[in-house]
Amino acid sequence: MTTFAIICPPYYSHLRLFEALAEELLSRGHAVHFVVNAGAGAMIEAKGEGLGVHEVGRRSREDLARLTARAVGGGRPMSVLRTVRDSARLTDELCREAPDLCRSLGVEAILGDQMEPAAGLVADHLGLPLASIASALPVHDDPTVPLPFLDWPYDPSEAGLKRNRGGVMVAKLLLARQRKTIARWAERFGLPGRASLADCLSTTCQISQLTESFDFPREASPVRHAVGPIRRAHSDDKPPPLRHAPDRPLVFVSFGTLQGHRLRLFRKIAGACKRLGADCVVAHCGRLTERQAGTIDARLVTDFVPQRAMLAQADVCVTHAGMNTVLDALEAGKPMLAIPMAFDQPGIAARIVHHGVGERLTRGHLSEASIAACLERLLTQASFGQNAARIGSDIKGSGGVRLAADIVEATAGREERREGHDSNGRQ
Template structure:
């Protein structure tokens, strides 16, 4: 039996993925210890027999909620700098207290989110096998692929390569605070050569829920594994709260747990749906008050709906291009209108366009008219549905959490599984 430490940032979508992994590992007889920042324990619903939650640091839940709200502020350079600073502080708390906790718990392996460098730093410091998991777009070093938070198209020409190199330079400036934190703790842990987020990834096993068929072309690697959506097994969804009108198209709108407060945008989308003769269902994920929700003018406005069931009924999904919603839409065979707002959403939206499974609108071009024009194209052109169904079949066969569990067990049991000093598997933040 392996005693796993699980480390991920305190965002709900990341927590849900790692809960699924934790339950899979527990069902296989392993012990699982979530090590999270103070204030995040109550965000985890999978705690129970064989799964334990430990907090480090001294933040309150209120402090953590404010940090998460700031992260949802958008993708402007100032917002990115603020989010990087906040994330670096969370990394500091983990690096300061988690090593001693891991020793106390007799942890023998670590599963860490790619976006949290503390996982790689601590695993190397303690000499533990590490599996890096991408909840968002995977962080891989490929000069032909734009960085995850950029909405640039795939272009392997010299022009595209030059543009991507420029993006890496700008990223280095934006991520300077993160790099400073990584270098500081690498020095404390006596880990020469580790300076970037990419240096903190596992050198032996990296798992992504992004299906290969939905990514940009990449060079294959024996340590990288695309397993498809990582969800808790046996998670049944309730029935839908509405009955659709078979004579009218149905548009489902969701911007996830961090962007559900976009009231003005929800109103524009509802009006656009009226223009094209479609019913509109909005899930604001708790981001709006009841009074605000009542002003949207959609057929149904609610906090949450059974998303996968909803997408199976919908003709189009309007999304912020969050990874989980996009994978669910692909699996359901539902074309998308992507309106990316922050994090890796521009990069996911670029893949939506690249594979012809939807359209993208930038936040500077959002009008009722432009949204309606996109919805009309998505509803009229069968090529979008054909492309979605093709990729969706790949996702349905991808393996998901069971395959991820198989890979993790093999990785930590393999000879040479213990982490080596920094490899150069990514240029993010250099």
């Protein structure tokens, strides 16, 4: 059996993915240790014999909450720069303390979130097998595919390739703080030539929650594995909080755990539903007060609902284009109105449009009228639901957490620590 360390950012959806994978590995007899930034330990809900949770750094839970709150500001340049700065600080904490901690725990392989470069740096420094796992859109180097945080359409023409190269150049400027942190620790660890997030990915095992049918076209690779949603087998098995009225469409609205404070937007969506004679269910994930929630004119406004059960009832999903909600909607065969706000959400929204499973609105073009027009098309044009159901069928048969665990086990068993080399064959 293998002793794994998990290194990932302190974000709710990222931790839930790794909790699902950890519990699957624990059930197979492995040991799993979460190595997270201080303040994140209390967020971990996974249970099982052989599970450990270890914090690094001196950050309080309140400090971490403030950092997370800054990350939801959106895609504006200043917000991006603040998020990059904060992320670099988290990486610095992990690189400083995780190596000695992993040694003391007897860690034999590392499972790293693709968005946390410390996972790859620490694994290579210690000569340990590494599986890079994408909670968000995968960070694969591919000149035909726009960077994950861009809403650009897929365009493999020379014009599209030129545009993508320009995006990479701009990203290098925006990510300068992260690149400096990676390069500094790479030098300390004796790992020359590392400066970008992509440089910190495993060269033998990269796992994403996508299916090929929902991604942009990519060249086949033995390193990349699209396994579908990585979630607990028993997650979200409760019944929905209401029944679908057969004479009225039902629109489910969720902006995830970080964006559920968008009160004015919830009001506009509820108003658009009213124009169409549709029922509206809003899940704000605990980000609104009871008084604020009471100002939304919807059939139901609540903190959390069993999302998959709710989507099975709904006709359309309005989403921030977060990975989990989008995959759940596709699995249910439901079309989406995407309103991306931050992180990789613009890239996911671009895939929603590319595959004809929904429409997208930017925050600069949001009104009751524009939202109602999109919802009306999604409710009346059958192709949206048909395309979603086709991809949903692929998701249902994708393998999920069990397949991810199979791949991780194979990677850990295949890699060997070699004196003077790391697990990825670099010297």
